[in-house]
Amino acid sequence: MPIALHQRRQVLELDDNGHIRWRVVEETIEVEASSTALLLCDVWDGHWSRGARERLEELIPSMNQVTASARDSGLLIVHSPSDTMDFYEGHAARVRAQMTDPVEPPQVLPAPAADGDSLVAGLYAPNGTAQEYDPPLPIDDSDQGSTTPEDSPSKQWRRQHAGIEIDDERDLISDEGAVVYGALRARGIDRVLLMGVHTNMCVLHRTFAIKAMAKRGIHMILIRDLTDSMYNPARPPYVDHDEGTRLVVGYVEKFWGASIDSADL
Template sequence: MQLQLKRQTLKQDVNGYEVWEKIIDNECWLPSETALILCDVWNEHWSRGANERLALMLPRINYTIKIAREMGVQVIHSPSDTMDFYEGTSARQRMIDAPAVRLPESLEHIDPPLPVNASDGGSDTGEKSPYNAWDRQHAAIEIDQQRDGISDDGVEIYHFVQQKGINNLLIMGVHTNMCILNRSFGIKQMVRLGMNVALVRDLTDAMYNPAMPPYVSHDEGTRLVIEYIEKFWCPTVLSDDIISSN
Protein backbone atom coordinates (compact mmCIF):
# COMPACT_ATOMS: atom_id res chain seq x y z
CA MET A 1 0.00 0.00 0.00
CA GLN A 2 1.28 3.45 -0.95
CA LEU A 3 0.45 5.64 2.05
CA GLN A 4 0.92 9.35 2.58
CA LEU A 5 1.69 9.56 6.27
CA LYS A 6 0.96 13.00 7.72
CA ARG A 7 2.66 14.07 10.92
CA GLN A 8 3.56 17.38 12.56
CA THR A 9 6.81 18.45 14.17
CA LEU A 10 7.76 21.50 16.20
CA LYS A 11 10.56 23.61 14.70
CA GLN A 12 11.81 27.16 14.45
CA ASP A 13 10.93 29.17 11.36
CA VAL A 14 13.38 31.51 9.61
CA ASN A 15 12.58 34.24 12.14
CA GLY A 16 13.26 32.00 15.13
CA TYR A 17 9.60 31.45 16.09
CA GLU A 18 8.37 28.04 17.26
CA VAL A 19 5.89 26.66 14.69
CA TRP A 20 4.28 23.33 13.91
CA GLU A 21 5.32 22.05 10.50
CA LYS A 22 3.19 19.51 8.62
CA ILE A 23 5.23 16.72 7.04
CA ILE A 24 4.04 14.14 4.52
CA ASP A 25 6.08 10.94 4.24
CA ASN A 26 5.33 8.59 1.35
CA GLU A 27 5.75 5.02 2.54
CA CYS A 28 5.01 1.56 1.20
CA TRP A 29 3.41 -0.82 3.70
CA LEU A 30 3.14 -4.47 2.75
CA PRO A 31 -0.45 -5.68 3.25
CA SER A 32 0.83 -8.99 4.63
CA GLU A 33 2.61 -7.05 7.40
CA THR A 34 -0.35 -4.76 8.17
CA ALA A 35 -3.48 -5.06 10.31
CA LEU A 36 -6.50 -2.75 10.32
CA ILE A 37 -8.14 -2.34 13.73
CA LEU A 38 -11.75 -1.16 13.79
CA CYS A 39 -12.24 0.51 17.18
CA ASP A 40 -15.61 0.55 18.97
CA VAL A 41 -17.90 0.88 15.95
CA TRP A 42 -20.87 -0.19 18.05
CA ASN A 43 -24.44 -0.87 16.98
CA GLU A 44 -25.69 1.86 19.32
CA HIS A 45 -24.20 4.73 21.31
CA TRP A 46 -25.70 6.66 24.21
CA SER A 47 -25.16 9.95 22.33
CA ARG A 48 -27.50 10.73 19.41
CA GLY A 49 -24.86 12.94 17.80
CA ALA A 50 -22.30 10.15 17.91
CA ASN A 51 -24.79 7.75 16.28
CA GLU A 52 -25.65 10.18 13.51
CA ARG A 53 -22.04 11.00 12.62
CA LEU A 54 -21.08 7.31 12.62
CA ALA A 55 -23.99 6.51 10.31
CA LEU A 56 -22.51 8.85 7.71
CA MET A 57 -19.15 7.06 7.87
CA LEU A 58 -20.35 3.44 7.91
CA PRO A 59 -20.54 2.85 4.13
CA ARG A 60 -17.03 4.23 3.61
CA ILE A 61 -15.67 2.28 6.60
CA ASN A 62 -17.09 -0.98 5.31
CA TYR A 63 -15.82 -0.34 1.77
CA THR A 64 -12.32 0.52 3.01
CA ILE A 65 -12.22 -2.64 5.10
CA LYS A 66 -13.35 -4.70 2.10
CA ILE A 67 -10.58 -3.28 -0.11
CA ALA A 68 -7.94 -3.72 2.60
CA ARG A 69 -9.00 -7.33 3.15
CA GLU A 70 -8.82 -8.07 -0.58
CA MET A 71 -5.24 -6.78 -0.62
CA GLY A 72 -4.25 -9.10 2.22
CA VAL A 73 -4.47 -6.73 5.19
CA GLN A 74 -5.51 -8.49 8.42
CA VAL A 75 -8.81 -7.01 9.63
CA ILE A 76 -9.46 -6.98 13.39
CA HIS A 77 -12.86 -5.93 14.72
CA SER A 78 -12.62 -4.44 18.22
CA PRO A 79 -16.07 -3.49 19.56
CA SER A 80 -15.22 -3.23 23.27
CA ASP A 81 -17.42 -4.86 25.91
CA THR A 82 -19.27 -7.05 23.38
CA MET A 83 -17.17 -10.24 23.23
CA ASP A 84 -20.01 -12.37 24.65
CA PHE A 85 -21.94 -11.70 21.43
CA TYR A 86 -19.13 -13.28 19.36
CA GLU A 87 -18.40 -16.24 21.62
CA GLY A 88 -17.89 -19.40 19.56
CA THR A 89 -17.40 -17.63 16.23
CA SER A 90 -14.37 -18.42 14.10
CA ALA A 91 -13.13 -14.84 14.06
CA ARG A 92 -13.27 -14.63 17.87
CA GLN A 93 -11.65 -18.03 18.40
CA ARG A 94 -8.86 -17.15 15.96
CA MET A 95 -7.72 -14.42 18.35
CA ILE A 96 -8.07 -16.53 21.49
CA ASP A 97 -5.96 -19.31 19.96
CA ALA A 98 -2.99 -17.08 19.08
CA PRO A 99 0.07 -18.32 20.99
CA ALA A 100 1.31 -16.01 23.73
CA VAL A 101 4.52 -14.07 23.16
CA ARG A 102 6.61 -12.08 25.58
CA LEU A 103 5.50 -8.44 25.66
CA PRO A 104 8.30 -5.94 25.13
CA GLU A 105 9.05 -3.41 27.83
CA SER A 106 6.74 -0.43 27.42
CA LEU A 107 8.46 2.48 25.70
CA GLU A 108 8.65 5.86 27.42
CA HIS A 109 6.49 8.40 25.61
CA ILE A 110 5.34 11.94 26.35
CA ASP A 111 1.60 12.29 26.94
CA PRO A 112 0.52 15.95 26.82
CA PRO A 113 -3.06 16.96 27.74
CA LEU A 114 -5.68 16.82 25.03
CA PRO A 115 -6.75 20.05 23.28
CA VAL A 116 -10.47 19.50 24.06
CA ASN A 117 -12.33 19.07 27.34
CA ALA A 118 -14.76 16.13 27.29
CA SER A 119 -15.26 15.87 31.06
CA ASP A 120 -19.02 16.22 30.49
CA GLY A 121 -19.02 13.01 28.42
CA GLY A 122 -18.60 14.80 25.12
CA SER A 123 -22.14 14.58 23.72
CA ASP A 124 -23.20 17.59 21.67
CA THR A 125 -26.88 16.55 21.54
CA GLY A 126 -27.83 17.04 25.19
CA GLU A 127 -27.25 13.61 26.74
CA LYS A 128 -25.44 13.83 30.08
CA SER A 129 -25.49 10.26 31.42
CA PRO A 130 -23.16 7.83 29.61
CA TYR A 131 -24.11 4.15 29.67
CA ASN A 132 -23.29 1.02 27.69
CA ALA A 133 -25.92 1.20 24.94
CA TRP A 134 -24.07 -1.31 22.74
CA ASP A 135 -24.01 -5.12 22.61
CA ARG A 136 -22.22 -5.81 19.30
CA GLN A 137 -20.46 -4.14 16.38
CA HIS A 138 -22.67 -2.22 13.96
CA ALA A 139 -24.35 -4.62 11.53
CA ALA A 140 -23.34 -2.40 8.58
CA ILE A 141 -19.76 -3.65 9.00
CA GLU A 142 -19.17 -7.01 7.37
CA ILE A 143 -17.14 -9.62 9.26
CA ASP A 144 -15.36 -12.33 7.27
CA GLN A 145 -15.35 -15.27 9.65
CA GLN A 146 -12.77 -17.07 7.50
CA ARG A 147 -10.12 -14.34 7.72
CA ASP A 148 -10.95 -11.59 10.23
CA GLY A 149 -10.29 -11.44 13.96
CA ILE A 150 -12.49 -10.16 16.80
CA SER A 151 -10.98 -8.97 20.07
CA ASP A 152 -11.12 -6.06 22.51
CA ASP A 153 -7.99 -7.09 24.40
CA GLY A 154 -4.71 -5.38 23.53
CA VAL A 155 -2.50 -8.23 24.77
CA GLU A 156 -4.53 -10.77 22.79
CA ILE A 157 -4.28 -8.60 19.67
CA TYR A 158 -0.54 -8.16 20.17
CA HIS A 159 -0.07 -11.93 20.43
CA PHE A 160 -2.08 -12.43 17.25
CA VAL A 161 -0.28 -9.86 15.10
CA GLN A 162 3.11 -11.06 16.25
CA GLN A 163 2.15 -14.59 15.23
CA LYS A 164 1.27 -13.24 11.78
CA GLY A 165 4.48 -11.20 11.39
CA ILE A 166 2.54 -7.91 11.50
CA ASN A 167 4.13 -4.71 12.77
CA ASN A 168 1.99 -2.07 10.96
CA LEU A 169 -1.36 -1.01 12.39
CA LEU A 170 -4.03 1.14 10.76
CA ILE A 171 -6.71 2.28 13.22
CA MET A 172 -10.14 3.67 12.37
CA GLY A 173 -13.40 4.04 14.26
CA VAL A 174 -14.44 6.07 17.30
CA HIS A 175 -13.68 8.11 19.31
CA THR A 176 -10.27 9.75 18.82
CA ASN A 177 -9.94 11.45 22.21
CA MET A 178 -11.26 8.46 24.16
CA CYS A 179 -11.21 4.90 22.82
CA ILE A 180 -8.91 5.39 19.81
CA LEU A 181 -6.15 6.74 22.04
CA ASN A 182 -6.74 4.90 25.29
CA ARG A 183 -8.03 1.37 24.72
CA SER A 184 -5.63 -1.48 25.47
CA PHE A 185 -5.44 -1.93 21.67
CA GLY A 186 -5.46 1.82 21.02
CA ILE A 187 -2.80 4.19 19.72
CA LYS A 188 -1.02 4.94 22.99
CA GLN A 189 -0.57 1.33 24.04
CA MET A 190 0.43 0.06 20.61
CA VAL A 191 2.95 2.87 20.12
CA ARG A 192 4.43 2.06 23.53
CA LEU A 193 4.72 -1.59 22.45
CA GLY A 194 6.80 -0.49 19.47
CA MET A 195 4.18 -1.01 16.76
CA ASN A 196 4.14 1.15 13.63
CA VAL A 197 0.76 2.90 13.94
CA ALA A 198 -1.30 5.27 11.76
CA LEU A 199 -4.79 6.70 12.26
CA VAL A 200 -7.20 6.80 9.31
CA ARG A 201 -8.19 10.41 9.92
CA ASP A 202 -11.27 10.68 7.68
CA LEU A 203 -12.94 7.62 9.24
CA THR A 204 -13.00 8.72 12.85
CA ASP A 205 -14.81 11.16 15.15
CA ALA A 206 -14.36 12.75 18.58
CA MET A 207 -16.60 12.94 21.63
CA TYR A 208 -16.68 16.70 22.10
CA ASN A 209 -19.37 19.20 23.07
CA PRO A 210 -18.85 22.78 21.77
CA ALA A 211 -20.20 24.05 25.12
CA MET A 212 -16.87 22.94 26.64
CA PRO A 213 -13.32 24.34 26.18
CA PRO A 214 -11.91 25.33 23.76
CA TYR A 215 -15.45 26.37 22.68
CA VAL A 216 -15.18 25.48 19.01
CA SER A 217 -17.46 23.54 16.66
CA HIS A 218 -17.62 19.76 16.94
CA ASP A 219 -15.82 19.35 13.63
CA GLU A 220 -13.09 21.73 14.77
CA GLY A 221 -12.78 19.80 18.04
CA THR A 222 -12.27 16.57 16.08
CA ARG A 223 -9.68 18.28 13.88
CA LEU A 224 -7.79 19.49 16.94
CA VAL A 225 -7.64 15.97 18.38
CA ILE A 226 -6.43 14.54 15.06
CA GLU A 227 -3.71 17.19 14.94
CA TYR A 228 -2.77 16.34 18.55
CA ILE A 229 -2.31 12.71 17.49
CA GLU A 230 -0.17 13.77 14.52
CA LYS A 231 2.01 15.91 16.79
CA PHE A 232 2.50 13.57 19.73
CA TRP A 233 1.58 9.98 18.90
CA CYS A 234 1.48 8.77 15.31
CA PRO A 235 0.91 9.87 11.72
CA THR A 236 -2.44 9.84 9.96
CA VAL A 237 -3.53 8.65 6.51
CA LEU A 238 -6.64 8.95 4.37
CA SER A 239 -8.88 6.05 3.39
CA ASP A 240 -8.21 7.08 -0.22
CA ASP A 241 -4.61 5.94 0.28
CA ILE A 242 -5.80 2.44 1.16
CA ILE A 243 -8.45 2.22 -1.54
CA SER A 244 -6.27 3.57 -4.34
CA SER A 245 -3.55 1.03 -3.52
CA ASN A 246 -5.77 -1.86 -4.62
Protein backbone atom coordinates in the same frame (compact mmCIF):
# COMPACT_ATOMS: atom_id res chain seq x y z
CA MET B 1 1.95 -6.58 -2.08
CA PRO B 2 3.15 -2.99 -1.55
CA ILE B 3 0.66 -0.26 -0.68
CA ALA B 4 1.34 3.47 -1.04
CA LEU B 5 0.12 5.55 1.91
CA HIS B 6 0.11 9.34 1.83
CA GLN B 7 0.61 10.00 5.51
CA ARG B 8 0.63 13.25 7.45
CA ARG B 9 2.49 13.89 10.68
CA GLN B 10 3.67 16.98 12.55
CA VAL B 11 7.08 17.77 14.00
CA LEU B 12 7.81 20.28 16.78
CA GLU B 13 11.02 22.09 15.92
CA LEU B 14 12.92 25.35 15.91
CA ASP B 15 12.70 27.35 12.70
CA ASP B 16 15.66 29.17 11.16
CA ASN B 17 15.08 32.12 13.50
CA GLY B 18 14.96 29.98 16.62
CA HIS B 19 11.18 30.09 17.05
CA ILE B 20 9.28 26.95 18.08
CA ARG B 21 6.81 25.79 15.44
CA TRP B 22 4.85 22.77 14.28
CA ARG B 23 5.92 21.65 10.81
CA VAL B 24 3.45 19.54 8.85
CA VAL B 25 5.14 16.66 7.05
CA GLU B 26 3.23 15.06 4.19
CA GLU B 27 4.98 12.08 2.69
CA THR B 28 4.30 8.96 0.68
CA ILE B 29 5.45 5.73 2.25
CA GLU B 30 5.32 2.26 0.75
CA VAL B 31 4.34 -0.55 3.11
CA GLU B 32 3.83 -4.25 2.63
CA ALA B 33 0.25 -5.42 3.09
CA SER B 34 1.52 -8.48 4.95
CA SER B 35 3.11 -6.27 7.62
CA THR B 36 0.07 -4.00 8.03
CA ALA B 37 -3.27 -4.41 9.81
CA LEU B 38 -6.54 -2.50 9.85
CA LEU B 39 -8.20 -2.19 13.26
CA LEU B 40 -11.79 -1.09 13.85
CA CYS B 41 -12.17 0.53 17.26
CA ASP B 42 -15.56 0.43 19.02
CA VAL B 43 -17.69 0.66 15.89
CA TRP B 44 -20.71 -0.27 17.98
CA ASP B 45 -24.35 -0.85 17.10
CA GLY B 46 -25.52 1.79 19.59
CA HIS B 47 -24.46 4.64 21.85
CA TRP B 48 -25.98 6.67 24.68
CA SER B 49 -25.41 9.94 22.74
CA ARG B 50 -27.80 10.54 19.85
CA GLY B 51 -25.29 12.85 18.20
CA ALA B 52 -22.61 10.17 18.34
CA ARG B 53 -24.99 7.57 16.88
CA GLU B 54 -26.01 9.81 14.01
CA ARG B 55 -22.45 10.71 13.03
CA LEU B 56 -21.30 7.08 13.14
CA GLU B 57 -24.20 5.98 10.93
CA GLU B 58 -22.91 8.35 8.26
CA LEU B 59 -19.48 6.70 8.38
CA ILE B 60 -20.56 3.04 8.32
CA PRO B 61 -20.86 2.53 4.53
CA SER B 62 -17.39 3.97 3.92
CA MET B 63 -15.94 2.02 6.84
CA ASN B 64 -17.28 -1.23 5.43
CA GLN B 65 -15.99 -0.43 1.96
CA VAL B 66 -12.52 0.40 3.29
CA THR B 67 -12.50 -2.78 5.38
CA ALA B 68 -13.31 -4.91 2.34
CA SER B 69 -10.72 -3.14 0.21
CA ALA B 70 -8.01 -3.51 2.87
CA ARG B 71 -8.84 -7.20 3.28
CA ASP B 72 -8.64 -7.75 -0.48
CA SER B 73 -5.24 -6.03 -0.47
CA GLY B 74 -3.96 -8.53 2.08
CA LEU B 75 -4.20 -6.60 5.35
CA LEU B 76 -5.18 -8.39 8.54
CA ILE B 77 -8.53 -7.05 9.77
CA VAL B 78 -9.02 -6.77 13.54
CA HIS B 79 -12.50 -5.98 14.88
CA SER B 80 -12.37 -4.53 18.39
CA PRO B 81 -15.85 -3.63 19.64
CA SER B 82 -15.10 -3.35 23.36
CA ASP B 83 -17.33 -4.97 25.96
CA THR B 84 -19.19 -7.12 23.41
CA MET B 85 -17.10 -10.29 23.32
CA ASP B 86 -19.95 -12.40 24.73
CA PHE B 87 -21.92 -11.70 21.56
CA TYR B 88 -19.14 -13.27 19.48
CA GLU B 89 -18.64 -16.38 21.59
CA GLY B 90 -17.99 -19.25 19.18
CA HIS B 91 -17.57 -16.98 16.15
CA ALA B 92 -14.66 -18.23 14.04
CA ALA B 93 -12.92 -14.84 14.05
CA ARG B 94 -13.28 -14.67 17.83
CA VAL B 95 -12.00 -18.22 18.32
CA ARG B 96 -9.03 -17.42 16.09
CA ALA B 97 -8.13 -14.50 18.36
CA GLN B 98 -8.61 -16.59 21.50
CA MET B 99 -6.02 -19.04 20.20
CA THR B 100 -3.43 -16.25 20.16
CA ASP B 101 -0.91 -16.06 22.99
CA PRO B 102 -1.07 -12.63 24.66
CA VAL B 103 2.20 -10.70 24.56
CA GLU B 104 3.09 -7.61 26.59
CA PRO B 105 6.46 -6.14 25.57
CA PRO B 106 8.39 -3.45 27.47
CA GLN B 107 7.04 0.02 26.75
CA VAL B 108 8.91 2.30 24.37
CA LEU B 109 8.46 5.93 23.40
CA PRO B 110 6.07 6.33 20.43
CA ALA B 111 7.62 7.15 17.08
CA PRO B 112 7.02 10.94 17.25
CA ALA B 113 8.76 11.15 20.62
CA ALA B 114 11.61 8.95 19.45
CA ASP B 115 12.13 11.18 16.40
CA GLY B 116 15.37 13.03 16.95
CA ASP B 117 14.07 15.97 14.91
CA SER B 118 11.12 16.60 17.26
CA LEU B 119 11.16 18.47 20.56
CA VAL B 120 8.18 16.63 22.07
CA ALA B 121 10.17 14.05 24.02
CA GLY B 122 12.03 16.76 25.90
CA LEU B 123 8.73 18.36 26.89
CA TYR B 124 6.67 15.29 27.76
CA ALA B 125 9.27 12.62 28.55
CA PRO B 126 12.15 14.56 30.12
CA ASN B 127 13.46 11.39 31.74
CA GLY B 128 13.22 9.47 28.48
CA THR B 129 10.62 6.96 29.70
CA ALA B 130 7.46 5.83 27.95
CA GLN B 131 5.59 5.67 31.25
CA GLU B 132 5.74 9.45 31.75
CA TYR B 133 4.84 10.31 28.16
CA ASP B 134 1.21 11.44 27.89
CA PRO B 135 0.71 14.91 26.36
CA PRO B 136 -2.62 16.60 27.19
CA LEU B 137 -5.52 16.70 24.76
CA PRO B 138 -6.31 19.93 22.87
CA ILE B 139 -10.03 19.76 23.76
CA ASP B 140 -12.04 19.63 26.99
CA ASP B 141 -14.14 16.45 27.04
CA SER B 142 -14.79 16.47 30.79
CA ASP B 143 -18.56 16.61 30.19
CA GLN B 144 -18.36 13.39 28.08
CA GLY B 145 -18.63 15.41 24.87
CA SER B 146 -22.17 14.82 23.61
CA THR B 147 -23.48 17.40 21.13
CA THR B 148 -27.05 16.40 22.02
CA PRO B 149 -28.65 16.82 25.46
CA GLU B 150 -27.85 13.34 26.81
CA ASP B 151 -25.34 13.55 29.66
CA SER B 152 -25.56 10.17 31.39
CA PRO B 153 -23.18 7.64 29.83
CA SER B 154 -24.42 4.05 29.86
CA LYS B 155 -23.75 0.93 27.84
CA GLN B 156 -26.08 0.98 24.85
CA TRP B 157 -24.20 -1.46 22.62
CA ARG B 158 -24.13 -5.22 22.35
CA ARG B 159 -22.11 -5.90 19.19
CA GLN B 160 -20.21 -4.28 16.36
CA HIS B 161 -22.43 -2.40 13.92
CA ALA B 162 -24.09 -4.90 11.58
CA GLY B 163 -23.09 -2.74 8.63
CA ILE B 164 -19.47 -3.89 9.02
CA GLU B 165 -18.89 -7.30 7.45
CA ILE B 166 -16.65 -9.79 9.27
CA ASP B 167 -14.80 -12.46 7.30
CA ASP B 168 -15.09 -15.73 9.23
CA GLU B 169 -12.01 -17.18 7.58
CA ARG B 170 -9.51 -14.34 7.87
CA ASP B 171 -10.46 -11.67 10.43
CA LEU B 172 -9.89 -11.46 14.18
CA ILE B 173 -12.24 -10.26 16.93
CA SER B 174 -10.65 -9.12 20.20
CA ASP B 175 -10.76 -6.24 22.66
CA GLU B 176 -7.64 -7.27 24.59
CA GLY B 177 -4.53 -5.27 23.82
CA ALA B 178 -2.03 -8.01 24.67
CA VAL B 179 -3.89 -10.48 22.46
CA VAL B 180 -4.10 -8.05 19.56
CA TYR B 181 -0.40 -7.27 19.91
CA GLY B 182 0.40 -10.98 20.11
CA ALA B 183 -1.50 -11.55 16.87
CA LEU B 184 0.36 -8.73 15.17
CA ARG B 185 3.76 -9.94 16.31
CA ALA B 186 3.02 -13.53 15.31
CA ARG B 187 2.31 -12.30 11.78
CA GLY B 188 5.23 -9.89 11.53
CA ILE B 189 2.94 -6.84 11.53
CA ASP B 190 4.45 -3.57 12.74
CA ARG B 191 1.97 -1.01 11.38
CA VAL B 192 -1.72 -0.54 12.22
CA LEU B 193 -4.23 1.60 10.38
CA LEU B 194 -7.05 2.49 12.75
CA MET B 195 -10.56 3.78 12.22
CA GLY B 196 -13.47 4.06 14.61
CA VAL B 197 -14.72 6.07 17.55
CA HIS B 198 -14.22 8.12 19.53
CA THR B 199 -11.01 9.88 18.57
CA ASN B 200 -10.37 11.52 21.96
CA MET B 201 -11.54 8.55 24.00
CA CYS B 202 -11.50 4.89 22.96
CA VAL B 203 -9.41 5.46 19.83
CA LEU B 204 -6.66 6.81 22.06
CA HIS B 205 -7.14 4.98 25.34
CA ARG B 206 -8.21 1.38 24.75
CA THR B 207 -5.54 -1.24 25.42
CA PHE B 208 -5.61 -2.17 21.72
CA ALA B 209 -5.70 1.42 20.45
CA ILE B 210 -3.32 4.24 19.61
CA LYS B 211 -1.53 5.11 22.85
CA ALA B 212 -0.99 1.57 24.10
CA MET B 213 0.01 0.17 20.72
CA ALA B 214 2.36 3.07 19.99
CA LYS B 215 4.07 2.35 23.31
CA ARG B 216 4.41 -1.28 22.22
CA GLY B 217 6.42 -0.08 19.23
CA ILE B 218 3.66 -0.34 16.62
CA HIS B 219 3.50 2.41 14.01
CA MET B 220 -0.01 3.81 14.41
CA ILE B 221 -1.83 5.56 11.57
CA LEU B 222 -5.28 7.06 12.10
CA ILE B 223 -7.69 7.12 9.15
CA ARG B 224 -8.71 10.71 9.73
CA ASP B 225 -11.94 10.80 7.70
CA LEU B 226 -13.32 7.65 9.34
CA THR B 227 -13.27 8.73 12.95
CA ASP B 228 -15.31 11.04 15.16
CA SER B 229 -14.77 12.66 18.54
CA MET B 230 -16.91 13.13 21.62
CA TYR B 231 -16.62 16.89 21.88
CA ASN B 232 -19.19 19.49 22.90
CA PRO B 233 -18.63 22.89 21.21
CA ALA B 234 -19.75 24.60 24.43
CA ARG B 235 -16.48 23.47 26.03
CA PRO B 236 -12.92 24.75 25.40
CA PRO B 237 -11.51 25.53 22.93
CA TYR B 238 -15.02 26.62 21.81
CA VAL B 239 -14.92 25.42 18.21
CA ASP B 240 -17.51 23.46 16.27
CA HIS B 241 -17.63 19.70 16.63
CA ASP B 242 -15.86 18.84 13.39
CA GLU B 243 -13.04 21.25 14.21
CA GLY B 244 -12.74 19.57 17.60
CA THR B 245 -12.28 16.24 15.84
CA ARG B 246 -9.66 17.78 13.55
CA LEU B 247 -7.79 19.07 16.59
CA VAL B 248 -7.63 15.56 18.04
CA VAL B 249 -6.47 14.17 14.69
CA GLY B 250 -3.72 16.77 14.80
CA TYR B 251 -2.88 15.66 18.34
CA VAL B 252 -2.35 12.12 17.04
CA GLU B 253 -0.16 13.42 14.22
CA LYS B 254 1.95 15.41 16.69
CA PHE B 255 2.39 12.97 19.54
CA TRP B 256 1.41 9.40 18.65
CA GLY B 257 1.75 8.57 14.97
CA ALA B 258 0.39 9.80 11.66
CA SER B 259 -2.85 10.01 9.70
CA ILE B 260 -4.04 9.11 6.23
CA ASP B 261 -7.20 9.61 4.20
CA SER B 262 -9.31 6.54 3.45
CA ALA B 263 -8.81 7.17 -0.28
CA ASP B 264 -5.40 5.50 0.14
CA LEU B 265 -7.20 2.21 0.64
